[in-house]
Amino acid sequence: MIRLLTGLIKPTKGEILINGIDVNKDRKGALLNLGAIVECPIFFEYMTGREILKNLVRLHPNILKEEREKRVDEVLELVDLKNRENDKVSTYSLGMKQRLGIAQALLGRPEIIILDEPANGLDPIGIKDLRDIILKLNSEFKITFLVSSHLLDELQKFSNKIIIINQGRLKFKGSLEELLSMGEGNIEEVFLQILKTKEEAL
Structure with a gap:
């Protein structure tokens, strides 16, 4: 994801905007x-x-x-x-x-x-x-x-905001509070729980 954001590699589809500027169309301006x-x-x-x-x-x-x-x-x-x-x-x-x-x-x-x-x-x-x-x-x-x-x-x-990506797939996006509310307040346990739940749903 970081290499996509910095324009080091190009996405196969979609667009990446930084402050409204498309990285693929105007990499210099975006960066x-x-x-x-x-x-x-x-x-x-x-x-x-x-x-x-x-x-x-x-x-x-x-x-x-x-x-x-x-x-x-x-x-x-x-x-x-x-x-x-x-x-x-x-x-x-x-x-x-x-x-x-x-x-x-x-x-x-x-x-x-x-x-x-x-x-x-x-x-x-x-x-x-x-x-x-x-x-x-x-x-x-x-x-x-x-x-x-x-x-x-x-x-x-x-x-204050967390995104969890596993094997290129978005698993969670939200606030830290939202993430911790899904478990007992331990971020590692919640992380493992999210991955396990998503895998079982596939």
Whole structure:
């Protein structure tokens, strides 16, 4: 689904709209309002975090040349990497690399950010840091996050809407409250119950 949303692959039928813009007809226009980290972000290890962002900010036509340095400062601050901006990425932990990935996604001031399994491989502290950043950006800047994850307990801590897809089929779409009301309040048990019920109905 994420590859479809970002225009990396084309759907066999139907259309994909981002803020009313069809991804297949105007991919560039649709993606102007979208930031994404598809799978684990990969950076040049010999560069500093700041150097990487300075190179990437030039790719955003909505950021004027004289605003680029300021925008890099802003996103580094937002993901709490300002104190490590001049360190090489090779010295960053996995959690810091994920935060640098979010900083990269923030550069163009997107309204939507897609994260693909962002907590994979992170320790509990790294997961909490990531969650806090997502909640802050959503609360203060009204950025919508679309997060793909198999860590159901973690999703329960910051999600308000849930979509469950299994083998390419939509199994559930609704609020977190609606999902939890189907069981005993445990998102993992409800998830398994939905899959089992759908399979039995086939």
